[in-house]
Amino acid sequence: MSALGYVLEHYVVLSALLFTIGAIGFLVRRNVLIQLMSIELMLNAINLLLVAYNRQHGGPMTGQLFAFFIIAVAAAEAAVGLAIILSYYRLKASVHSDEADALKH
Amino acid sequence: MTFDVVYGLSPLLVVALGALLLMLAEAFGKPNPQGLAPTGEVSDAGAGRAGELGMGAAVVLFVGAALSLGVWLAGPDNLVGLELTRPYLIWDRFTVFVCFTLCLGGGLSCLLAGGYLTEHEIDRAEFFPLVLFSTVGAMALAAAGELLTLFVALETMSLGVYALVGLRRTPRSSEAALKYFLLGSFAAALMLFGAALLYGATGRTDLAGIGQAIAAIGQGEGPGAAQVLIALVLVVVGLAFKVSAVPFHMWTPDAYEGAPTPATSYMAVAVKTAAFAVMVRVLLIAFGDERLTSWASGWPPVLATLAVASMTVANLVAGRQSSVKRMLAYSSIAHAGYALVAVVATIRSPAAEGSILFYLLTYTVSTAGAFGALILCGSRGKEAVSYEDLAGIAKRHPAAAMAFSLFLLSLAGVPPTAGFFGKLYVFQAAIDAELYVLTVVGLLNSLVGAYYYLRVIVFMYMREPAPGATLAVPMRSGYVASALVIAAVLVIALGVLPNVTLEWAAIATVGRS
Numbered sequence: 001m002s003a004l005g006y007v008l009e010h011y012v013v014l015s016a017l018l019f020t021i022g023a024i025g026f027l028v029r030r031n032v033l034i035q036l037m038s039i040e041l042m043l044n045a046i047n048l049l050l051v052a053y054n055r056q057h058g059g060p061m062t063g064q065l066f067a068f069f070i071i072a073v074a075a076a077e078a079a080v081g082l083a084i085i086l087s088y089y090r091l092k093a094s095v096h097s098d099e100a101d102a103l104k105h
Numbered sequence: 106m107t108f109d110v111v112y113g114l115s116p117l118l119v120v121a122l123g124a125l126l127l128m129l130a131e132a133f134g135k136p137n138p139q140g141l142a143p144t145g146e147v148s149d150a151g152a153g154r155a156g157e158l159g160m161g162a163a164v165v166l167f168v169g170a171a172l173s174l175g176v177w178l179a180g181p182d183n184l185v186g187l188e189l190t191r192p193y194l195i196w197d198r199f200t201v202f203v204c205f206t207l208c209l210g211g212g213l214s215c216l217l218a219g220g221y222l223t224e225h226e227i228d229r230a231e232f233f234p235l236v237l238f239s240t241v242g243a244m245a246l247a248a249a250g251e252l253l254t255l256f257v258a259l260e261t262m263s264l265g266v267y268a269l270v271g272l273r274r275t276p277r278s279s280e281a282a283l284k285y286f287l288l289g290s291f292a293a294a295l296m297l298f299g300a301a302l303l304y305g306a307t308g309r310t311d312l313a314g315i316g317q318a319i320a321a322i323g324q325g326e327g328p329g330a331a332q333v334l335i336a337l338v339l340v341v342v343g344l345a346f347k348v349s350a351v352p353f354h355m356w357t358p359d360a361y362e363g364a365p366t367p368a369t370s371y372m373a374v375a376v377k378t379a380a381f382a383v384m385v386r387v388l389l390i391a392f393g394d395e396r397l398t399s400w401a402s403g404w405p406p407v408l409a410t411l412a413v414a415s416m417t418v419a420n421l422v423a424g425r426q427s428s429v430k431r432m433l434a435y436s437s438i439a440h441a442g443y444a445l446v447a448v449v450a451t452i453r454s455p456a457a458e459g460s461i462l463f464y465l466l467t468y469t470v471s472t473a474g475a476f477g478a479l480i481l482c483g484s485r486g487k488e489a490v491s492y493e494d495l496a497g498i499a500k501r502h503p504a505a506a507m508a509f510s511l512f513l514l515s516l517a518g519v520p521p522t523a524g525f526f527g528k529l530y531v532f533q534a535a536i537d538a539e540l541y542v543l544t545v546v547g548l549l550n551s552l553v554g555a556y557y558y559l560r561v562i563v564f565m566y567m568r569e570p571a572p573g574a575t576l577a578v579p580m581r582s583g584y585v586a587s588a589l590v591i592a593a594v595l596v597i598a599l600g601v602l603p604n605v606t607l608e609w610a611a612i613a614t615v616g617r618s
Binding site: 012023032042046049050056057059062066069076077080081083084087091103 | 252253256257260264267268271274275276277279280281282283284286287290291294295297298301302304305308310358359362363
């Protein structure tokens with residue numbers, strides 16, 4: 001294919017990179033809002049992967065459909081997550097996961 | 106045709122419909138003036154009515170369990186119309202058995218919540234629609250035969266439970282919800298990336314189709330095979346998070362301890378049961394290829410390691426806890442380890458799938474009962490948390506202590522309780538599958554586990570409370586008492602007459618090719 005054409009591997013590599021950035025962000029950052037954003041980045045990397053594979057496999061657009069479902073579910077997840085973060089912030093006035101240490105044995 | 110589908114899926118449909126009705130009842134019902142939160146902060150119509158709404162939710166879930174029984178007796182295979190839902194929902198005997206267990210566990214948790222929320226003036230009646238919606242997700246998850254359905258069902262179940270954990274407006278409850286939410290979503294994302302890679306490697310999203318495509322790829326050593334392996338690892342990690350197997354258990358003690366106790370009970374029984382059901386189906390159908398189920402190049406050694414780690418670590422740490430609730434959290438991790446032994450055994454023993462189902466049922470009634478007894482032993486401001494709180498409770502409140510002892514003995518696996526036969530059949534399946542090392546490790550761990558269960562009984566019966574200590578005063582609640590009676594009857598019935606249930610579990614298989 002031409003340089004500007006569709007090459008599956010490029011999308012797979014890009015998606016894997018985005019997913020890894022998201023995963024590392026989730027593991028190293030201590031601000032829960034940024035951790036939530038990292039999870040969203042991971043989900044979007046998955047969307048990219050699904051859409052790229054869908055182009056390769058063709059057929060009944062399962063990959064594209066899957067991506068739409070993920071977008072919708074990710075929105076619901078973000079809503080619940082932000083609500084939990086908000087209720088935590090109201091009680092502790094902090095959004096740092098390091099300070100979430102009330103529960104220890 | 107339509108009748109078959111509606112009747113077959115009736116457990117799922119009834120619970121979903123019940124959840125919608127309860128939401129309406131909660132929003133439009135008449136508030137109970139006596140039950141309004143004393144802080145005046147919340148004045149939604151559901152406040153003060155946790156008891157009656159809990160009763161409603163429990164009835165809906167028990168009806169769901171009864172309908173599962175009805176579908177079982179009619180035979181899901183005879184309901185021809187159920188073919189329509191394939192491959193999205195695979196409504197076989199395996200699914201129906203799990204649905205029964207889920208509805209039972211959910212119903213018991215709702216009864217517990219009916220008493221607990223009123224007593225502790227949490228009184229947020231949205232607890233019950235959340236439990237029902239989560240149960241719908243859990244049932245769909247157990248039935249899921251396709252990746253997209255699996256993902257949506259998993260999130261339906263999890264989102265409800267995240268909210269349940271954070272229901273109580275205290276720093277501990279919020280913190281538990283935060284930790285559970287972050288790690289749960291992270292695990293779901295990992296699993297989803299695995300699912301996307303599987304779709305890429307095979308072009309299919311239904312588990313059976315993936316299984317066939319993997320069998321076709323399996324011979325070569327090309328990039329396709331490597332991609333399948335990466336996907337397998339990611340999916341197993343995601344599932345291990347959900348069943349809280351060591352080393353993916355970090356969130357479990359915190360989330361279980363911080364959550365309101367009925368929510369803990371629900372997480373321990375329903376979420377774990379559904380996660381095990383989907384784990385068995387995914388591993389045996391999608392990754393059921395000969396190479397991937399072999400000891401040399403597949404998932405069995407990985408799961409065996411998880412099983413050994415879960416049993417050993419959880420049992421050792423559980424003995425060192427000072428909070429009984431946290432001890433029960435570690436105990437649930439250990440029980441995930443025993444069930445994982447049975448999952449490994451499925452590779453060579455046809456009876457192993459049945460043993461998992463039977464084990465999950467016995468675990469559900471014992472665990473829900475144990476958390477229920479812990480709820481019963483405390484009342485507002487005088488909750489039973491540590492071992493010391495329970496000291497000498499047998500003299501003051503013999504009934505509560507006796508109920509607690511029964512469930513702890515069942516968890517420890519002492520005959521003639523349900524827990525004994527649950528463990529027995531798991532280890533029998535493991536021996537059938539020639540997994541001798543796993544069996545021995547499991548048996549040794551059961552002995553270690555008995556230590557911390559018996560320790561609670563020793564405290565209840567043989568210790569006196571320290572002078573001047575705040576005594577835990579058991580609460581009075583018909584809801585909690587009835588949940589305990591149901592659980593106790595089942596623990597004893599499954600322990601004395603396990604045969605029928607076991608025969609049923611034995612014919613409930615996922616139908617691998």
